[in-house]
Amino acid sequence: MSAGISKVNVPVQDRVMLHLFENDEQADRYLVGPELTRPGIAESCALHPPNVSRTMRDLLKKNLVSEHTRNIKGDERRQKTWQLTDEGRDKIQVIKKKLSGIQVVIRDNNGELLELEASSVPNRLDANISLLQVLMHAQHEGVLTYGDIRFGAITKSTETEPTNPPGRLKALTGVHATYNNQPPKTRVVHGRDDQFAALNEWFSERKPCMVIHGIAGIGKSTLIANWLNQRMTETPNLSVCWYPCQPWDTSLGIATSLLHRFGIDESHDPYNLIETLPLNPGGQVDVDMLRRRLLAYLTDAGTIRERFKDEPGGPPPYWLIVLDDVHHVEENSAKLLGAMLQISQNSPLRIIMISRNRPSVYDRRDVHTRDLVSEMALKGLSKNEIENWLNELEISEDVEAVYQKTGGHPLALELFELYGQSVHVDWLQFIDDEILFKLPENEKRLLTTLANYEKPLSWEELATEADWKGPPPKGLISYGILIELADGMWLHEALRERLLRDIK
Structure with a gap:
């Protein structure tokens, strides 16, 4: 969970008592529902059944609950159940007031x-x-x-409102709280002609997946958003799902949003896809069952036509899923991402992943031999692209000097455009937040050592000075943080200035 999200932690005994209170209308009945049994309490309170028994022993000692053996609906055998005592009902009122304020x-x-x-x-x-x-x-x-x-259903909706299919121009109520069917509005893209050409080639060849990776702020999302706006103009019936991954996202949240986008809801679920989602908190998505059923659904042309028959242009030719900032969810949602990639190989589904690092949810053979995944490592703008940008602004500045200080990083250049400083304080703050604070300690020590020098240093000397074991770090080099020159190793000029401030 992200550090910025309030962390909720409800004590086990409070959970159990609140659950019994919410089912108190069944107290003293001869026939009760499974909610009052050990499995029912465990499911609702996100507990292991042995923990329920342990908790009930403690509550019985305090005379807050009473234990009974009753007939259970849908079960032939009698089972042990629990209900609140009068003392427990008084106690839960205090607990409920406290929990309501969380x-x-x-x-x-x-x-x-x-x-x-x-x-x-x-x-x-x-x-x-x-x-x-x-x-x-x-x-x-x-x-x-x-x-x-x-x-369940949105309780606020009226009976006279038509039900619109999820993910279309008039989406099911609430679906766009988690994703968009249009790319976000972004700043103007300068240069990137080669990257646009590569994206167009990938699109025309209908490969399943494209991965865009690069350091924070390098322009990954901006590039895809601008390219996608153009593609949607040329292909108006293209069905897009732009999902901005957040640090607190889970496989369950992503899967729920994607099912919305594919047209799944309570009134249309011919392959029982909703059953693959845990309806209770703390449960896990059945990824394998989801993969099988979703593949069957997406390749059932008749069902898709029926679902979207009333839409302008009919059913979409295929779905394009953009997972932005996928590095936030890669570790916890690797199985789901892998399953979606597998589905895209045999269905009208295509995926674009945007990440700060190269995802590990697919095999390198998918890139080099199977030709299923295309990769694009996004780096800073070239000197020619910077020169064209400066010419548009009518700024007479030495291109080489600007390139050395910004590394062609679009954010640094935008701040230069705004303030006329090639190393602005906001850019240095960005380096702190998005680069330095997230580097492993040994890589940060390596860069700090190099920042002390006035000129490039050979790798052998640098490795010795920084006590580095092994070859140069490929990640720092691929993202343009550490630069290999003819004279040796050097680093991004703005990063060097930031590191020197700490040294001095």
Whole structure:
């Protein structure tokens, strides 16, 4: 979970008592639902069954619950159940008041992140969910999203409003809280002609996946957004899902949004795809079942035509999924990403991944021999592109000097355009936040050692000075942070200036 998201942690006994209180209408009944059994309590409270038994022993000692053996709906055998005592009902009122005030983060129907008390979440999400469900989803997933299909139908919607297919121009209510069907508005792209040509070639060859990787702020998302705007003009029926991955995203959240985009909801789920999603907090997506059923759905031309028959232009020729900042979710969602890549090989689905590093969810053979994945390592602008940019601004500045200080980094050049300083304080702050603070300690020590020198240093000397074992770090070199020159190793000029400030 991201450090910026409020962390919810509900004590186990409070969870169990709140669950029993929310099912208190079944107290003293001869026939009760499975909610009051050990498995039912474990499922609702995100606990292992042995922990339920342990918790119940503690609550029984405090006389907060009572234990009974009752008949269970849908089960032939009698089972042990629990309910609150009168003392427990008094106690839960105090607990409920405390839990209702816990701050929970939600994403509303406009896509905005809001932090509010747990008791007001159901109304803001227009969802018929309990306080315990709110707290459990917040504890295990971080953010609750408007329109999540696990929360049931949107209770605020009226009967007279037509049901629109998810992910189209008039999307299902709440679906665009997590993704967009248009690329984001971005700044003007300078240069990048070779990259645009490579993207057009990939698009025309209909390969399953394109990966764009490079350091923060190098212009990855800007490049794809500008290119995609052009493609959507030329292919108006192209169905796009631009999903901005966040540090708190989970496989479940991504899968839920993608199913929305493919037209899956409670009224249209011919392959039972919703069953592959855990409807209770803390559960895991059944990735293998999702892969099999989603592949069957996407390759069922008749079902797709029926789903989108009322849409202008009919069903989309294929779906284009853009996963922006995929490095945020790669570690925790590797299986889902791998499954989506496998689906794209045999269905009308294509994927663009944007990342700060090269993802490890596919095999190198997919790039070099199977020709399934295309990769593009995005670096700074060339000297010619910088010169053209400066000419457009009518700025007479030595191109070589600007290139040395910015490395062709678009953000640094934009700040130069705004303030006339090739190493602006905002650029240095960006280097801190997005590069230096995220480097491993040994790589930072290597760069700091090199920053002390006034000229390039051979790798052998640098490695000795920095106590570095092994070959030069490929990551720093590929992203233009560490530069290999004829005279030896050098580093990005703006990065050097930032490091020298610490040294001095």
